[in-house]
Amino acid sequence: MKTSIATVSISGTLREKLPAIAAAGFDGIEIFEQDFITSDLSPREVGQMVRDHGLIISLFQPFRDFETLPEPLRSRALARAERKFDLMAELGAPLMLVCSSVHPAALGGIDRAADDLRALGDLAASRGLRLGYEALAWGRHVSDHRDAWEIVRRADHPAVGLILDSFHTLGRGIETDSIRSIPGDRIFFVQLADAPAIPMDLLYWSRHFRNMPGEGDLDVTRFLRSVLATGYDGTLSLEIFNDQFRQGLPMGVARDGYRSLVAALDAVRRAEPTLAVDLPAFPPPAAADGVEFVEFATAPDEAAALAAALAQAGFTRAGHHVSKPVDLWRQGGINILVNTSAEGFAHAAYLSHGTTVAEIAIRVPDAAACFTRARALGAQVHEAAVEATELTIPAIRGVGGSMLRLLDAGENLGRIWDIDFDAGPGAFAGAGLTRIDHIAQTMGPDEILSWSLFYGTLLDAAPAPLVDVADPDGLVKSRAIRSGGLRVTLNGTSAHRTLAGRFHQDSFGAAVQHLAFATDDIFASAARLADLGFDALPMGDNYYDDLLARHGLDPTFAARLKAAHVLYDRDEAGGEFFQLYGNARPDGLFFEVCERRGGYDGYGAPNAPFRIAAQKRRLRPYGMPAR
Numbered sequence: 001m002k003t004s005i006a007t008v009s010i011s012g013t014l015r016e017k018l019p020a021i022a023a024a025g026f027d028g029i030e031i032f033e034q035d036f037i038t039s040d041l042s043p044r045e046v047g048q049m050v051r052d053h054g055l056i057i058s059l060f061q062p063f064r065d066f067e068t069l070p071e072p073l074r075s076r077a078l079a080r081a082e083r084k085f086d087l088m089a090e091l092g093a094p095l096m097l098v099c100s101s102v103h104p105a106a107l108g109g110i111d112r113a114a115d116d117l118r119a120l121g122d123l124a125a126s127r128g129l130r131l132g133y134e135a136l137a138w139g140r141h142v143s144d145h146r147d148a149w150e151i152v153r154r155a156d157h158p159a160v161g162l163i164l165d166s167f168h169t170l171g172r173g174i175e176t177d178s179i180r181s182i183p184g185d186r187i188f189f190v191q192l193a194d195a196p197a198i199p200m201d202l203l204y205w206s207r208h209f210r211n212m213p214g215e216g217d218l219d220v221t222r223f224l225r226s227v228l229a230t231g232y233d234g235t236l237s238l239e240i241f242n243d244q245f246r247q248g249l250p251m252g253v254a255r256d257g258y259r260s261l262v263a264a265l266d267a268v269r270r271a272e273p274t275l276a277v278d279l280p281a282f283p284p285p286a287a288a289d290g291v292e293f294v295e296f297a298t299a300p301d302e303a304a305a306l307a308a309a310l311a312q313a314g315f316t317r318a319g320h321h322v323s324k325p326v327d328l329w330r331q332g333g334i335n336i337l338v339n340t341s342a343e344g345f346a347h348a349a350y351l352s353h354g355t356t357v358a359e360i361a362i363r364v365p366d367a368a369a370c371f372t373r374a375r376a377l378g379a380q381v382h383e384a385a386v387e388a389t390e391l392t393i394p395a396i397r398g399v400g401g402s403m404l405r406l407l408d409a410g411e412n413l414g415r416i417w418d419i420d421f422d423a424g425p426g427a428f429a430g431a432g433l434t435r436i437d438h439i440a441q442t443m444g445p446d447e448i449l450s451w452s453l454f455y456g457t458l459l460d461a462a463p464a465p466l467v468d469v470a471d472p473d474g475l476v477k478s479r480a481i482r483s484g485g486l487r488v489t490l491n492g493t494s495a496h497r498t499l500a501g502r503f504h505q506d507s508f509g510a511a512v513q514h515l516a517f518a519t520d521d522i523f524a525s526a527a528r529l530a531d532l533g534f535d536a537l538p539m540g541d542n543y544y545d546d547l548l549a550r551h552g553l554d555p556t557f558a559a560r561l562k563a564a565h566v567l568y569d570r571d572e573a574g575g576e577f578f579q580l581y582g583n584a585r586p587d588g589l590f591f592e593v594c595e596r597r598g599g600y601d602g603y604g605a606p607n608a609p610f611r612i613a614a615q616k617r618r619l620r621p622y623g624m625p626a627r
């Protein structure tokens, strides 16, 4: 099974696209005619350049508005096709994509279309070429792969086959089981794309919002299962029209594409083990158990402020690293490390970001299996310096170049605190914070899809739909990902004056902006935190008045929330969420404390705009920018 990607999916010119596509691992490309025309190389030179990169041209596209035209348009369309067949021969492209016509003069008619494709098939065959017919979701007469297949079936020509594109099928809500009865050898090419579930005009949606399989809301796995059930063993190609990818970095987009394709095939073989999937074996995605530790990188002269913030949040300095200047702070099941090394990875992270979360260690059922899966999906291995006495814990590169460590319940987890740290067995109740509820990572707006693909393919995880959070200075896009006991939120914006945008700039790249700690008793924790001097974020009367109205709260309960600076949300099923925010540090980093009741599964999104506005008031109390 060959892999391919349409050149339209990647930014730049062919000279920039091709090396990125080759380096990401693809076998071939769909050459978009526009990419060829914009090049000043001859067709032969372009073909040679593709092959010089170790790639093949698997498809030439698109050939538009061909079928069911009246004369003289029909003859003209055939003549146009002949010119393109000449071009394909020079390029070394064996297959042409003919997409269903949108021509206003097209007459329609299944037999008329079949006759036209047969005639085109004769022309192609005489040159040793083939063509595939694709139903565009917005085609004038043909907009459904079932009709396209009927046309191809009636054309009954060895050089004429069907091209399937997951977007056109799934985007129109067409069931995919109908694909299973198509003979696999009549399908000449398969294109894969996902898209977010945003109701809008099909053409506009397709040309601007497609994304990699697994990044959107379409059931691409189901589509691909049906395709492979036909026995199809031809090329699987990504055809992603996306505004963001068009301006993204070629290498990053190509790598994500390859990851999405591998993950899609892996999902298919797990969902339907009887299918023949041409992919090396690697371990399945597993649900994470939670966060074992988070490590801050800082400098000695900044460590005191961080230590004070941790103490005010109820943490106790419970141990020290045996060989490095790293403190262990503990509370409940939460471990926070503060690293002030003047060398090594943490120091490099501090130098590039300032005080920052340099490392996150997650607990998974089998760390070695997870690591193997990560590598199969193209994750970058993090080679950190490990000293002789310390344990080697597999690590991969995470958000903003931070380190994501993989730990399991085996030996390493049991021994990390005994071997690497002089931490005793003491329990530290602190303010009653029990574990890390979620980690909020702030990044560039174009990184959200990429990191949601990262987490969503590495782990057994369900990325939630993207939501917009209103900051007074712009919108922030946010997506939550949950895998078992691990919750991560990804936030990104191009609005530089938002809390998230400012943090992203100030930390010179993506980083953890806030940590949310869970409690089983928000009011007890709030009281204890107040005693400890935790600088809780007060919310205004307008907020609590609205809460009263919105949820029909008992006024004494609302007064209790307000007195404790607690924010509140409730879901449809009556699940409740309580949040308490700390003020943001000058660098934008902050802590949150939260309690979930009755199966509440969200993150208090309705509260976010008010919380952000309150944090900003604190940062710039006189309405002036903080800096």
Ligand SMILES: O=C(O)c1ccc(O)c(O)c1
Pocket (backbone or CB within 6 Å): 061, 062, 097, 099, 134, 136, 165, 191, 206, 207, 239
């Ligand atoms: O948007 C289009 O016109 C277009 C062209 C070719 C394709 O394969 C496709 O899926 C869409």
Ligand SMILES: [Mg+2]
Pocket (backbone or CB within 6 Å): 134, 165, 191, 239
């Ligand atoms: Mg297509």
